[in-house]
Amino acid sequence: MESLANLMQSIPDSPAALLRFITGLFLDHGYLVVFLGAALDNFGLPASGDVVLFAGGWLANTDRAALGLIMAFGGLGALVSDNVMYWIGRVGGRPLVNRVFRFRWLARLVDAKHFGRVERYFEAHGGKTVFIGRFGPGLRSTTPLFAGISHMKYYKFLPYNLAAIVTWALAYASVGYFFGQYWSQLLEAARSFGFTIVALFILALGLYAYHRYRARKRRALERALHNK
Secondary structure (H helix, E strand, O other), X not given: OHHHHHHHHHOOOOHHHHHHHHHHHHHHHOOHHHHHHHHHHHOXXXXXXXXXXXXXXXXXXXXXXXXXXXXXXXXHHHHHHHHHHHHHHHHHHHHHHHHHOOOHHHHHHOOHHHHHHXXXXXXXXXXXXXXXXXXXXXXXXXXXXXXXXXXXXXXXXXXXXXXHHHHHHHHHHHHHHHHHHHHHHHHHHHHHHHHHHHHHHHHHHHHHHHHHHHHHHHHHHHHHHHHO
């Protein structure tokens, strides 16, 4: 944990310095940097997978890396970390949520009632959520975790997770390959895209909750009329 904290503190803020930092790591350690960058998305380095795929794609454009291997190692890192998060949630279950949200202000946000809604949402829309979650900051780690906690069947989780990872690895490495020379603009565009995905996801959750609320009210009204 201390080495991870030291690594995070050593990461530069400016886009140009960040590209030089990743390039230096890649030249020293090879494709392991791509694997770890994608894996650490879920363990303390948000959007690190996006950044290493962009940088790796650009390195492939300059003949310092192989584009196919950048995609493969990035996808493998994402696959490992997503599945670790899924099984942490699957094995830990509700007690894990209770420990994570033991702080009073978090408990207000995610109480048992709200979590029940999350479970029902995954029952109805788990596959689509797993796929979309790979492209949103913050969703990337929580989506497989809650898929596991809600006991989404693994044979349903895995195909959507694989499809999302393949799409992500191919798309982001290719974008880096073709547009890496516009590095600063690329990072900004990726950040905007990610937050757009999060906003749309939140909107979808809101519409889903509203739909269920209306359905409950309608059923309650129908029962009241039937009992008269």
